[in-house]
Amino acid sequence: EGLTWDWESFPDYLNALAKRRYTMDIGAHIPHAALRAFVMGDAGGDHTAVPSQGEIDRMEALTFEALEAGALGFSTSRTYVHRSRDGANIGTLSASAAELLGITAALKRAGKGVVQLISDAYLTADDDFAQAELELIRQVARTTGRKLSFTVQQTDDAPDRWRHIFGEIEAMTAEGLDVRAQVAPRPIGVILTFASTTNPFFITPTYRDCARDASTEQRLVRLADPAVKAKILAEHAHIHPPGMAAVIVQGFNRMFRMSDPVDYEPVESASLAAEAARAGREPADYAYDVLLEEGGHRLIYMPLINYARGNLDDVFGMMSGAHTLYGLSDGGAHCGTICDGSFPTTTIGLWSKGSKSGLKTPLEALVHGYTQRNAAHVGWNDRGVVKPGYLADLNVISLDELQLSPPKIVQDLPAGGTRLLQTARGYRWTVKSGAVTFEGGQWTGETPGQLLRGAQG
Structure with missing residues (x-):
């Protein structure tokens, strides 16, 4: 309801954005998922649907048009984590090399723009799959001749995959390709609460019934009913979802009360599982009562990604890489579940002083990483340094x-x-x-x- 809908094409969209003023400068990529749906119709939302050569050519032409209108570049998603509202994988998940190389030929033709993407290469324990994804990334960078960046994080299932990826990026840069890893300065943290979107009980049938067509306060009143609690806990005991959802539902050793100021490097002895053990209670039962605190508005922090070893040592390793960009804020996405638009503050405030392991980075290097280095990557060469002739940002x-x-x-x-x-x-x-x-x-x-x-x- 907040959209004006005074646009259809990507140039129209940029024109709509240009009518407004902001507290900062903004730019936009042309997004693969929307492009695919625009050209292919409903089939574009199905990642198993293969576009015809004519449809690929049309997507290439529209990408070229977008670049000419002022798009910073082209972005795409190849992760199972990104899903539609009904839970289906988005259409770009398994786009073929022919599709990606066909569309991104527009960047080579235009002689401008960057490629930005996320791939499941970082989260898989399957060496062959990871290598195939990295080879596709190499092909895109090689054939377009443009700068490319992609997400690199750490998951519990593949805690050292990032090292393998960094080695491949080194090889790509040695080949003359400008490829960067986009990395985060702290865990990707899910905020668990009864008052918003996600919590350990959110996929139980009774919880969903409480949340359906109810205001937040109505939901909280129902959840405080002992009979409702008993039903939800009984259902929760039999729910074992796959992948990252399992951690959200059962990972009580990764759930921490949010303190003020927030501790983004919590220790396991402060987890809800540890609190429950000290109280002699079952973790799920204990966590339910904690979530009822503060009238049901209690916030629980869960470091879901980038915290496989319970510290920030590997995050420091990623941030210190020779070919990295700081990013991944999710400042507008998942806005009822994730609140990571504050990444820059953590970067400056934590890493200039040092982690709990004593690892630190000079303040000047951190500031550079968020200003001139990122700006230069997308071609904004008029900012990021305090110097005559540059923007006073x-x-x-x-x-x-x-x-x-x-x-x-x-x-x-x-x-x-x-x-x-x-x-x-x-x-x-x-x-x-x-x-x-x-x-x-x-x-x-x-x-x-x-x-x-x-x-x-």
Whole structure:
């Protein structure tokens, strides 16, 4: 309900964005999933459907049109984690080399743009599958001749896959390809609560019945009923979903109360499983009661990805790689489950001071990673350094005070939609193109930002 729907083509979409003003500059990739659906119709949403050569040619032409209109590049998703509202895999999951190379030929033809993607190469224990995905990435970078970045994270099933991927990236760069790993500065954290989207009991039939066609407060009242609790716990004992969902539903040793400031490197002895053991209670029963705290608004932090060994040592290894970009904020996606738009604050506040293992990175290197290095990758060469002739985009930070408060649940989206909103302490001023946009963390009303079309400077 928040969309204006005054656009159809990608150039139209950019024109709609350009009518607005922002507190920062923004850019957009042309997304493969929407492109596929536009050209192929309903079949485009089915990842087993193979486009004809004519459809591939049409997608290439539309990508070229988008680049000419100002798209930063082309993005695609090859992960089973990304699904439609009804749980189906999205259409781009298993796109063939012919499809990907056919579409991205537009970047070579245009002589501009970057490729950005996510692949399941990082999460699989299957060496052959991982190698096939990495070879496809190599082919795309080689045939387009353009810069490419892709997500690299750590999962419990393949905790050292990232090292293998980094080795392959080294080989690609030695070949002359500009390929980067997009990495995160902390775990990808799921926020579990009865007051929002996800919690350990959210796939039980009784919980779903409580949530169906009910307001948040109505749901919380029902969940506090001892009889409802007993039914949900009985159902939960028999639910064993596959993959990452299993961790969300049963991983009580990875669930932690959110503190203020938030601890993004929690130890297992502080988990709900450990608390339950000390209280002599079953973890699920104990966790249910914890989630009822604060009137049902208690937040539980679960480091789902990038925390296979219970610390941030491997995250530091990824961040320290020679060919990396900082990213993966999910600042707008999964907004009732994940609140990781605060990644830059963690990067500056945690890694400049050091992790619990004593690992740290110079402040200047961290700032560079979020400013000039990322900007240069997408062709924005007019920013990211304090120098005459460059944009006056600055943050004035009290580093000793830099901390993150726990997220809050707010219902300020169109039609009353729920999201998690997190604030930070320690930012004195934020300046965009010379205008103060935030002071003491509060918006000043200034909107000097705009849509940027393609490369700058």
